[in-house]
Amino acid sequence: MPSDPNGFGKSGPGPAAKAAGPGPVASGCSDEAAYLARARRQLLTGVSESGQDSPNPAGRGQQLDSAALRDAFADLHENWLSTKGAEIGIRHDSGFALVAVGGLGRRELLPYSDLDLLLLHEDMDPAVVSQIADQLWYPLWDAHIKLDHSVRTVPQALHVADTDITAAQGMLEARHIVGDVELTTLLINGIRRKWRTDIRNRFDELIAQTKSRWERSGEVAHRAEPDLKSGRGGLRDVQLLNALSIAQLTDGMPGLGPESPGGGLALAHRRLLDVRTELHRVAGRSRDQLHAQDADEIGAALRIGDRFDLARMLSEAARTISYSVDVGVRTAGNALPRRGLDRLRRPPVRRPLDEGVVEHAGEVVLARNARPGKDPGLVLRVAAASASTGMPMSASTLNRLADSAPELREPWPKEAVNDLLVLLGSGSRAVAPIEALDRTGLWGRLLPEWGAVRDLPPRDAVHTWTVDRHLVETAAYASGFTTRVARPDLLMLAALLHDIGKGRGGDHSVVGAELATQIGKRLGLWPSDVAMLTAIVRHHLLLPDTATRRDVDDPETVKRVVETLGGDGVLLELLHALTEADSLATGPGMWGGWKSSLIGELVRRCRLVIAGEVLPAPDPLDPEHLALAAAGGIHVVLLPADSPHTYVVTVIAPDQRGLLSKAAGVLALNSLRVYSASLGSAEGSAVDSFVVSPRFGAPPQAGLLRQELIRALAGEVNLLEMLAAKEEEARENRRVAAMEERGEPAVPVQYAQAPPRVIWFDTTSPGESILELRAEDRLGLLSRLADAFDTCGADVLWARVSTLGSSMIDSFCLALGDGDTRRRRGEVERAILGVVPLTKPKTPEDGGVQ
Structure with a gap:
């Protein structure tokens, strides 16, 4: 697979690696590829292979922590590339230079990240260039390292950066590895100079691209399974801030420094890197999305705690980065160089908003005569003005308030309470000001x-x-x-x-x-x-x-x-x-x-x-239902309910044990979610009404439900077996869909289910008790529970069913009869706990968390 001198992009393994099969290194590959692959494994596992020198700085049998692992990976690949480059003739006077971009360029190389390399040359003979490139790329392919490579002259690289903003951002992080330093310097200086001079024309495209990425990937802080790289508040946002800093539009760390709550932007960046590093180590491959089943293991590896502690740390880091990006983008927009008629426009004026608070350049700032050190209520006035006008608070204003604003005395002045109510009364516009106050430590003071x-x-x-x-x-x-x-x-x-x-x-x-x-x-x-x-x-x-x-x-x-x-x-x-x-x-x-x-x-x-x-x-019972009950037989009536997408299914049938279980089973098999059940009787028949909602589409015809219920009551079908088969089919479909979408089985569940819980309540009627069950939901659970009640001889008088995502909270009023209430409750409780999902650890193939 010869390198394309005009190519630019990722490539897979070379022919030698393809012939190697699934093993870690091709059987016929070079010793250098074998060494590189072996060294990478040793860094990951901390275990040296017999008879080989260990590159692991932590020593034999010890795993490196996240930061040390990234440094070791960067050192390993830089040393190998430098040695290999010198060996094949890439020297300071050769007309070639090898440049690292991406993770290696930033020295943030993760275990399974692509190796991003750019081979520069001085318009050399294509045959020579191809020979040099192949000698570099093939050992990397043979070592099964994913490679994102390109071969360019400096003018070609500058042209690519001029036409592709993503490529330009990548080259802003370029770093010399081996060869002609002057070539690398020409590239880096040219890219950065061009970036600074063109930023005014490319700024809108850059921000539009960023917002599109946020829409696709969501927020890291509030996502069940966050994308640590591309999500809002993720690692690419830190790279965006670096690009704006290189354009000289921001100071590189806008908004939050080390003294701010959470430790500031640098610490947030490092924490996200650590989590993504451990994610690679746990997954055994390159991955940006944190899956639920990996969270506990990653939290333990980083000595953070369980998945909830990890989620809290990620939220803090991502929200710190998000706030910094908001400030950085806003600052950069205001700092864009003016051209043409824009230069003739008057500078923005300061418009008063409240006492000591003014608008300037689309931001809420302090008035010149404001004295934050002697005005405790100024913080809330600034926030209220921001929420009322929809304008953001200036980062410098927030930093000044954080440095000098005193705490409000107790009790608060009436004016401060009024400003707080103005802030809260601004609806969704209050979210951003409160978030800004919180990230800068001011909300915690209040x-x-x-x-x-x-x-x-x-x-x-x-x-x-x-x-x-x-x-x-x-x-x-x-x-x-x-x-x-x-x-x-x-x-x-x-x-x-x-x-x-x-x-x-x-x-x-x-x-x-x-x-x-x-x-x-x-x-x-x-x-x-x-x-x-x-x-x-x-x-x-x-x-x-x-x-x-x-x-x-x-x-x-x-x-x-x-x-x-x-x-x-x-x-x-x-x-x-x-x-x-x-x-x-x-x-x-x-x-x-x-x-x-x-x-x-x-x-x-x-x-x-x-x-x-x-x-x-x-x-009273509907006259139609009374007439059907008097007529005898089995009837099903389906009518729209008062609210959209809900229906009332009424089952009228001879009163008999098992009717509720079988009716609920028929509804579940027809993809009808039950919200509540009202159980009554008339003329010797049961009149049971269910408020239901189709899981998708329209509900089935009442006649179909009736026919299936008749078969179930006659014993022609086993509903519980059919429910179990349908549940298994749904689990398999989820597993296959997850594998197709992400290459491995997983479901977007962030939190482990709590153990099932049964709570009993007394009623004023003798022999009756209210049972509340909190458990993980499953297909046809109401049918299974009703069957368990029948087995114990407990009659259900009414039922309330509430489903919250993957959890449910169901309440039943049961007639337990006279006798030992405590004993009867124990019997019922044991029966229903036998049909609710157990909280045993699940494998990814089960569609759950580990």
Whole structure:
């Protein structure tokens, strides 16, 4: 495979390597290729092969840490390339120069990264150039090293950089390895000079390319399986900042230095490099995306902790880089050289925004007469002005405030509280200012309790954001509901604080309520307002937990909620709005028509009780259903529900044991997700209604469901076996799809499932108990559970089914009969734990985390 003098790109192994088969080194390859391959293995494993000198600086049997491994890999390849280059005639006067770009150019060479090399020459004879290139490339191919190579003259390389912005960025990191230094100097100086002079014309393309990359790869800080290289806040963003620095538009480390929270940009960069290095080592190949099943092993290798500790560290590093990129791009845009008529424009004027706060060049900055050292409220005024206008705060302003702004005295002045409410009331525009304050340490001064939730990863995959970002997002949604409540100020403060108790152990609602009291007093709220704020935080899960896990038609359920809230209608109103904002800020699909209607009905009934009115009686059975029950036989009715994409399936059949299990199994086999079940009877027949939603497309015809139910009740089919087969088929499809997409089996699950948990509640009716099951979801789980209840002789009176991503929280009211309640509960619990998914470690082939 001769090298193409005009080629530029990656290539695979040479013929010798292709003939080698799957082994690490071709059997007939050169000794130098064998040495290189062997040395790479020894650096990775720390184990020297018998009779060979070890290149491992840590010594025999010891693995290098991430930074040392990168240095050792860079040294190994540089030494080999220098030696080989000199051997084949690439010397200082040869007219050839070997230049490293990419990871080797930055001395950030990862174990399985491509080796990016550029062979420069002084317009030599193509035959000579091809001979030199082949002598370089073939040993690398034979050693099974991925090579991204090109052969150019300096003018050719400059032309490529002039037409390809990605290639230009790569050559900005070029570094001389061996050969004619003057050639390398000509290239580097020419590339950088051209980059600086053309940056005004290429800046828009550079930023558009960056935003496109972010859209494709997502955010490292908030992605279940982040792309450490290309995601927003990833390693390519650090390279972007370096390119802007070379263009002399930024100082190379804009925004955050070592003194900032998290240790600044340099530390964030090094941490991402360490994680990606260990990712290569664990995966045994080049990989940029951190998969869930590797997180624990990587966290242990870096001595960080488990996957949650790793996720928190990654979030902190990525958000530090993201903030620095925002500042760097904004600074670079303002520093672009002016040309033509732009030179004649007047410099931007300073427009007052608030006391001590002005607008300048599209940023919020301090006025000339501002005295941040003697004005504690200035931080919040700057942030409020930024959120109100949508303009970012200047990095120099934030740094100045971080250096000299004093803490607010307690209780806060009323003006400071008003500025905080202005900030929170700005909706989504409040997110960026709060993030900027947090990255520079100013938000932690205002709310010292924030440190426990900063960058804290959620414990389940349904949450889109880290806990601190979720709080800010909830406040942003809550700002849109201020006209629905009597106390919008308390709504926004409670939205900001409702999960503040997480990360400290114990019930976060209880811990958070104590912190809310502390914060409310610091803000100088009236004692009654502090009590209200505390109650909102303490009970922020009351409405969703009750509506989705209890029977809202039961007067006792409503009475319990009203008593918990002390009959306070204002508190009920605030909790209702907060519940919606909290759900919307959790992630897609967490607030829909079904959940909204359930909570809305609960709130309506609570308001009736608070007003002293009589609760409505349960709705009577539909006359059509009564007629079908009287007619006998098996019937299925399917009708649209009140909310979009949901339907009500009513099964009318002779009351018999196993009916619920078989009806639920038929629904599951037809890809209908069950949200709730209402069980009744009339004329000797069971009348069971299920609120369902198709997993895709439209629901099947009611007639089809009826025919399948008839067969199941007659014993012609075994639903549990069919469910197991369909579950296995779905698992295999996921495994195959993952292998095709990423070359290895994996699924985008970030967090390990908690063990299944059963919780019992007493009711006011003798012989009845409420069972709540929290477990990992599986296909047809309701059918399996109902079958387990039948086996134990427990009758299901009603059911609430709530699915949260891969988890479920189901509640059942069971008639256990008279007798030893504790014994009966134990029997039921053992039966249902036999059908829920176990929390044994999963292999990637199972479609789960390891």
